[in-house]
Amino acid sequence: MNFKALTTVLSLSLLGMSTAYADSKTVAQNLKQNFPEIQVQSIQTTQIPNIYEVYMDGQIVYTNDEARYFFLGNLVDLKNKVNLTSEREQELTKIDVKTLPLQQAIKQVKGNGKRVMYLFSDPDCPYCHALEKELQNVDNVTIYLFLYPLTALHPNAEKVATQVWCAKAPYQTWENYVLNGTQPKATKTCNTPIAKNLELGKKLAVDGTPTFFLKNGHRISGARSASEINQLLDAAE
Incomplete structure:
Protein backbone atom coordinates (compact mmCIF):
# COMPACT_ATOMS: atom_id res chain seq x y z
CA MET A 1 0.00 0.00 0.00
CA ASN A 2 1.45 3.39 -0.96
CA PHE A 3 1.63 6.35 1.42
CA LYS A 4 -1.38 8.14 -0.07
CA ALA A 5 -3.57 5.05 0.23
CA LEU A 6 -2.35 4.43 3.76
CA THR A 7 -3.19 7.95 4.92
CA THR A 8 -6.64 7.63 3.35
CA VAL A 9 -7.35 4.42 5.25
CA LEU A 10 -6.16 5.90 8.53
CA SER A 11 -8.18 9.07 7.95
CA LEU A 12 -11.35 7.06 7.37
CA SER A 13 -10.63 5.03 10.48
CA LEU A 14 -10.23 8.14 12.59
CA LEU A 15 -13.35 9.79 11.17
CA GLY A 16 -15.36 6.82 12.35
CA MET A 17 -14.31 7.40 15.92
CA SER A 18 -15.82 9.68 18.52
CA THR A 19 -14.23 13.08 19.00
CA ALA A 20 -15.01 13.08 22.71
CA TYR A 21 -12.03 13.17 25.02
CA ALA A 22 -11.52 10.64 27.76
CA ASP A 23 -8.60 9.07 29.61
CA SER A 24 -6.81 5.74 29.84
CA LYS A 25 -9.06 4.58 32.67
CA THR A 26 -12.15 5.05 30.49
CA VAL A 27 -10.49 3.16 27.63
CA ALA A 28 -9.63 0.30 30.00
CA GLN A 29 -13.22 0.11 31.25
CA ASN A 30 -14.62 0.10 27.72
CA LEU A 31 -12.14 -2.53 26.58
CA LYS A 32 -13.12 -4.78 29.46
CA GLN A 33 -16.80 -4.30 28.67
CA ASN A 34 -16.51 -4.70 24.88
CA PHE A 35 -13.82 -7.40 24.75
CA PRO A 36 -13.57 -9.17 28.13
CA GLU A 37 -11.50 -11.95 26.57
CA ILE A 38 -8.63 -9.60 25.65
CA GLN A 39 -5.72 -9.52 28.07
CA VAL A 40 -4.53 -5.92 27.99
CA GLN A 41 -0.99 -5.31 29.19
CA SER A 42 -0.94 -1.51 29.05
CA ILE A 43 -2.80 1.55 27.78
CA GLN A 44 -1.08 4.82 26.96
CA THR A 45 -2.02 8.14 25.40
CA THR A 46 -0.44 9.06 22.06
CA GLN A 47 0.56 12.29 20.36
CA ILE A 48 -2.86 12.29 18.66
CA PRO A 49 -5.75 13.59 20.81
CA ASN A 50 -8.25 10.87 21.76
CA ILE A 51 -6.16 8.08 20.23
CA TYR A 52 -4.74 5.52 22.63
CA GLU A 53 -2.04 2.90 22.37
CA VAL A 54 -3.14 -0.52 23.59
CA TYR A 55 -0.51 -3.20 24.14
CA MET A 56 -1.95 -6.71 24.12
CA ASP A 57 -0.59 -10.12 23.22
CA GLY A 58 2.78 -8.60 22.45
CA GLN A 59 1.33 -6.23 19.85
CA ILE A 60 0.52 -2.53 19.72
CA VAL A 61 -2.87 -1.43 18.36
CA TYR A 62 -4.61 1.93 18.46
CA THR A 63 -8.16 2.86 19.43
CA ASN A 64 -10.24 5.75 20.76
CA ASP A 65 -12.02 6.13 24.10
CA GLU A 66 -14.94 3.95 22.97
CA ALA A 67 -12.52 1.02 22.42
CA ARG A 68 -14.75 -0.35 19.70
CA TYR A 69 -12.71 0.22 16.54
CA PHE A 70 -9.00 -0.52 16.17
CA PHE A 71 -6.33 0.05 13.60
CA LEU A 72 -2.95 -1.58 13.18
CA GLY A 73 0.27 -0.19 11.76
CA ASN A 74 3.03 2.24 12.56
CA LEU A 75 2.45 5.66 14.03
CA VAL A 76 5.09 7.81 12.35
CA ASP A 77 6.33 11.32 13.09
CA LEU A 78 7.02 12.04 9.43
CA LYS A 79 8.49 15.49 10.02
CA ASN A 80 11.16 14.14 12.36
CA LYS A 81 11.35 10.76 10.58
CA VAL A 82 10.67 8.80 13.75
CA ASN A 83 8.70 5.56 13.91
CA LEU A 84 6.88 6.11 17.20
CA THR A 85 5.38 2.62 17.23
CA SER A 86 8.78 1.01 16.83
CA GLU A 87 10.19 3.10 19.67
CA ARG A 88 7.35 2.07 21.95
CA GLU A 89 7.77 -1.59 21.02
CA GLN A 90 11.41 -1.33 22.05
CA GLU A 91 10.40 -0.07 25.46
CA LEU A 92 7.55 -2.51 25.96
CA THR A 93 9.55 -5.61 25.02
CA LYS A 94 12.82 -4.75 26.75
CA ILE A 95 14.15 -7.03 29.45
CA ASP A 96 16.49 -6.78 32.43
Whole structure:
Protein backbone atom coordinates (compact mmCIF):
# COMPACT_ATOMS: atom_id res chain seq x y z
CA MET A 1 0.00 0.00 0.00
CA ASN A 2 1.45 3.39 -0.96
CA PHE A 3 1.63 6.35 1.42
CA LYS A 4 -1.38 8.14 -0.07
CA ALA A 5 -3.57 5.05 0.23
CA LEU A 6 -2.35 4.43 3.76
CA THR A 7 -3.19 7.95 4.92
CA THR A 8 -6.64 7.63 3.35
CA VAL A 9 -7.35 4.42 5.25
CA LEU A 10 -6.16 5.90 8.53
CA SER A 11 -8.18 9.07 7.95
CA LEU A 12 -11.35 7.06 7.37
CA SER A 13 -10.63 5.03 10.48
CA LEU A 14 -10.23 8.14 12.59
CA LEU A 15 -13.35 9.79 11.17
CA GLY A 16 -15.36 6.82 12.35
CA MET A 17 -14.31 7.40 15.92
CA SER A 18 -15.82 9.68 18.52
CA THR A 19 -14.23 13.08 19.00
CA ALA A 20 -15.01 13.08 22.71
CA TYR A 21 -12.03 13.17 25.02
CA ALA A 22 -11.52 10.64 27.76
CA ASP A 23 -8.60 9.07 29.61
CA SER A 24 -6.81 5.74 29.84
CA LYS A 25 -9.06 4.58 32.67
CA THR A 26 -12.15 5.05 30.49
CA VAL A 27 -10.49 3.16 27.63
CA ALA A 28 -9.63 0.30 30.00
CA GLN A 29 -13.22 0.11 31.25
CA ASN A 30 -14.62 0.10 27.72
CA LEU A 31 -12.14 -2.53 26.58
CA LYS A 32 -13.12 -4.78 29.46
CA GLN A 33 -16.80 -4.30 28.67
CA ASN A 34 -16.51 -4.70 24.88
CA PHE A 35 -13.82 -7.40 24.75
CA PRO A 36 -13.57 -9.17 28.13
CA GLU A 37 -11.50 -11.95 26.57
CA ILE A 38 -8.63 -9.60 25.65
CA GLN A 39 -5.72 -9.52 28.07
CA VAL A 40 -4.53 -5.92 27.99
CA GLN A 41 -0.99 -5.31 29.19
CA SER A 42 -0.94 -1.51 29.05
CA ILE A 43 -2.80 1.55 27.78
CA GLN A 44 -1.08 4.82 26.96
CA THR A 45 -2.02 8.14 25.40
CA THR A 46 -0.44 9.06 22.06
CA GLN A 47 0.56 12.29 20.36
CA ILE A 48 -2.86 12.29 18.66
CA PRO A 49 -5.75 13.59 20.81
CA ASN A 50 -8.25 10.87 21.76
CA ILE A 51 -6.16 8.08 20.23
CA TYR A 52 -4.74 5.52 22.63
CA GLU A 53 -2.04 2.90 22.37
CA VAL A 54 -3.14 -0.52 23.59
CA TYR A 55 -0.51 -3.20 24.14
CA MET A 56 -1.95 -6.71 24.12
CA ASP A 57 -0.59 -10.12 23.22
CA GLY A 58 2.78 -8.60 22.45
CA GLN A 59 1.33 -6.23 19.85
CA ILE A 60 0.52 -2.53 19.72
CA VAL A 61 -2.87 -1.43 18.36
CA TYR A 62 -4.61 1.93 18.46
CA THR A 63 -8.16 2.86 19.43
CA ASN A 64 -10.24 5.75 20.76
CA ASP A 65 -12.02 6.13 24.10
CA GLU A 66 -14.94 3.95 22.97
CA ALA A 67 -12.52 1.02 22.42
CA ARG A 68 -14.75 -0.35 19.70
CA TYR A 69 -12.71 0.22 16.54
CA PHE A 70 -9.00 -0.52 16.17
CA PHE A 71 -6.33 0.05 13.60
CA LEU A 72 -2.95 -1.58 13.18
CA GLY A 73 0.27 -0.19 11.76
CA ASN A 74 3.03 2.24 12.56
CA LEU A 75 2.45 5.66 14.03
CA VAL A 76 5.09 7.81 12.35
CA ASP A 77 6.33 11.32 13.09
CA LEU A 78 7.02 12.04 9.43
CA LYS A 79 8.49 15.49 10.02
CA ASN A 80 11.16 14.14 12.36
CA LYS A 81 11.35 10.76 10.58
CA VAL A 82 10.67 8.80 13.75
CA ASN A 83 8.70 5.56 13.91
CA LEU A 84 6.88 6.11 17.20
CA THR A 85 5.38 2.62 17.23
CA SER A 86 8.78 1.01 16.83
CA GLU A 87 10.19 3.10 19.67
CA ARG A 88 7.35 2.07 21.95
CA GLU A 89 7.77 -1.59 21.02
CA GLN A 90 11.41 -1.33 22.05
CA GLU A 91 10.40 -0.07 25.46
CA LEU A 92 7.55 -2.51 25.96
CA THR A 93 9.55 -5.61 25.02
CA LYS A 94 12.82 -4.75 26.75
CA ILE A 95 14.15 -7.03 29.45
CA ASP A 96 16.49 -6.78 32.43
CA VAL A 97 19.60 -8.47 31.04
CA LYS A 98 21.06 -8.70 34.54
CA THR A 99 18.59 -11.53 35.20
CA LEU A 100 19.79 -13.67 32.27
CA PRO A 101 21.44 -16.95 33.37
CA LEU A 102 24.74 -16.48 31.55
CA GLN A 103 25.95 -19.93 32.61
CA GLN A 104 23.47 -21.26 30.04
CA ALA A 105 25.19 -19.41 27.20
CA ILE A 106 28.38 -19.83 25.18
CA LYS A 107 30.55 -16.78 25.74
CA GLN A 108 32.68 -15.30 22.96
CA VAL A 109 34.78 -12.14 23.38
CA LYS A 110 35.89 -10.22 20.29
CA GLY A 111 38.37 -7.36 20.57
CA ASN A 112 37.98 -5.47 23.84
CA GLY A 113 34.55 -7.04 24.43
CA LYS A 114 33.14 -3.78 25.79
CA ARG A 115 29.84 -3.96 23.95
CA VAL A 116 27.47 -6.85 24.73
CA MET A 117 24.78 -8.81 22.94
CA TYR A 118 22.72 -11.73 24.21
CA LEU A 119 21.80 -13.91 21.25
CA PHE A 120 19.14 -16.63 20.96
CA SER A 121 19.94 -18.62 17.85
CA ASP A 122 19.02 -21.88 16.10
CA PRO A 123 21.84 -23.73 14.32
CA ASP A 124 19.63 -24.65 11.37
CA CYS A 125 17.88 -21.29 10.96
CA PRO A 126 18.94 -19.61 7.67
CA TYR A 127 18.40 -16.15 9.14
CA CYS A 128 20.71 -17.09 12.02
CA HIS A 129 23.33 -18.06 9.44
CA ALA A 130 22.91 -14.67 7.77
CA LEU A 131 23.32 -12.87 11.10
CA GLU A 132 26.45 -14.86 11.91
CA LYS A 133 28.01 -13.80 8.60
CA GLU A 134 27.40 -10.18 9.51
CA LEU A 135 28.85 -10.69 12.99
CA GLN A 136 32.15 -11.54 11.36
CA ASN A 137 32.43 -7.80 10.67
CA VAL A 138 31.51 -6.74 14.20
CA ASP A 139 34.38 -6.27 16.66
CA ASN A 140 34.79 -5.20 20.30
CA VAL A 141 31.79 -7.16 21.49
CA THR A 142 31.04 -9.92 23.96
CA ILE A 143 28.48 -12.38 22.63
CA TYR A 144 26.47 -14.63 24.91
CA LEU A 145 25.02 -17.31 22.65
CA PHE A 146 21.95 -19.09 23.97
CA LEU A 147 21.43 -22.21 21.87
CA TYR A 148 17.75 -22.13 20.95
CA PRO A 149 16.79 -24.95 18.56
CA LEU A 150 13.25 -24.71 17.24
CA THR A 151 12.66 -28.35 16.43
CA ALA A 152 9.17 -27.76 15.04
CA LEU A 153 10.89 -25.99 12.15
CA HIS A 154 14.29 -27.71 12.20
CA PRO A 155 14.04 -31.30 13.49
CA ASN A 156 17.83 -31.82 13.56
CA ALA A 157 18.62 -28.54 15.33
CA GLU A 158 18.60 -29.87 18.88
CA LYS A 159 21.07 -32.63 18.00
CA VAL A 160 23.42 -30.09 16.43
CA ALA A 161 23.01 -27.69 19.35
CA THR A 162 23.91 -30.50 21.75
CA GLN A 163 27.03 -31.32 19.74
CA VAL A 164 28.01 -27.65 19.72
CA TRP A 165 27.60 -27.27 23.48
CA CYS A 166 29.54 -30.47 24.20
CA ALA A 167 32.42 -29.60 21.85
CA LYS A 168 35.84 -28.63 23.22
CA ALA A 169 35.60 -25.25 21.47
CA PRO A 170 31.83 -24.55 21.41
CA TYR A 171 31.78 -21.15 19.71
CA GLN A 172 34.29 -22.18 17.06
CA THR A 173 32.23 -25.30 16.43
CA TRP A 174 29.13 -23.12 16.14
CA GLU A 175 30.78 -20.82 13.61
CA ASN A 176 32.14 -23.71 11.58
CA TYR A 177 28.66 -25.17 11.33
CA VAL A 178 26.57 -22.07 10.60
CA LEU A 179 29.15 -20.40 8.34
CA ASN A 180 30.77 -23.33 6.56
CA GLY A 181 28.35 -26.21 7.01
CA THR A 182 30.99 -28.24 8.84
CA GLN A 183 29.24 -30.91 10.84
CA PRO A 184 30.32 -31.04 14.51
CA LYS A 185 32.53 -34.01 15.26
CA ALA A 186 30.94 -36.78 17.24
CA THR A 187 31.41 -36.19 20.95
CA LYS A 188 30.30 -37.87 24.11
CA THR A 189 27.00 -36.60 25.37
CA CYS A 190 27.05 -34.07 28.17
CA ASN A 191 24.56 -32.11 30.20
CA THR A 192 23.30 -29.12 28.23
CA PRO A 193 21.21 -26.06 29.13
CA ILE A 194 19.13 -26.36 25.95
CA ALA A 195 15.88 -27.32 27.71
CA LYS A 196 16.38 -24.44 30.14
CA ASN A 197 17.08 -22.09 27.23
CA LEU A 198 13.79 -23.08 25.61
CA GLU A 199 11.96 -22.36 28.87
CA LEU A 200 13.79 -19.05 29.20
CA GLY A 201 12.96 -18.07 25.63
CA LYS A 202 9.28 -18.84 26.19
CA LYS A 203 9.31 -16.69 29.32
CA LEU A 204 10.92 -13.85 27.36
CA ALA A 205 8.51 -14.30 24.43
CA VAL A 206 11.31 -15.24 22.03
CA ASP A 207 9.14 -16.73 19.30
CA GLY A 208 11.62 -16.63 16.44
CA THR A 209 15.32 -16.72 15.68
CA PRO A 210 17.60 -14.94 15.63
CA THR A 211 16.59 -12.69 18.50
CA PHE A 212 19.15 -10.74 20.46
CA PHE A 213 19.09 -8.33 23.35
CA LEU A 214 21.38 -5.35 23.87
CA LYS A 215 23.00 -4.13 27.07
CA ASN A 216 20.07 -1.76 27.65
CA GLY A 217 17.62 -4.65 27.36
CA HIS A 218 16.23 -3.73 23.96
CA ARG A 219 15.07 -6.64 21.82
CA ILE A 220 16.14 -7.00 18.19
CA SER A 221 14.50 -9.62 15.99
CA GLY A 222 15.85 -11.00 12.74
CA ALA A 223 19.14 -10.71 10.90
CA ARG A 224 20.70 -7.26 10.64
CA SER A 225 23.66 -5.88 8.71
CA ALA A 226 27.03 -5.42 10.40
CA SER A 227 26.71 -1.64 10.16
CA GLU A 228 23.28 -1.69 11.80
CA ILE A 229 24.49 -4.05 14.53
CA ASN A 230 27.38 -1.71 15.28
CA GLN A 231 25.00 1.23 15.51
CA LEU A 232 22.68 -0.67 17.84
CA LEU A 233 25.53 -1.80 20.07
CA ASP A 234 26.90 1.73 20.29
CA ALA A 235 23.49 3.19 21.07
CA ALA A 236 23.00 0.67 23.87
CA GLU A 237 26.17 1.93 25.54
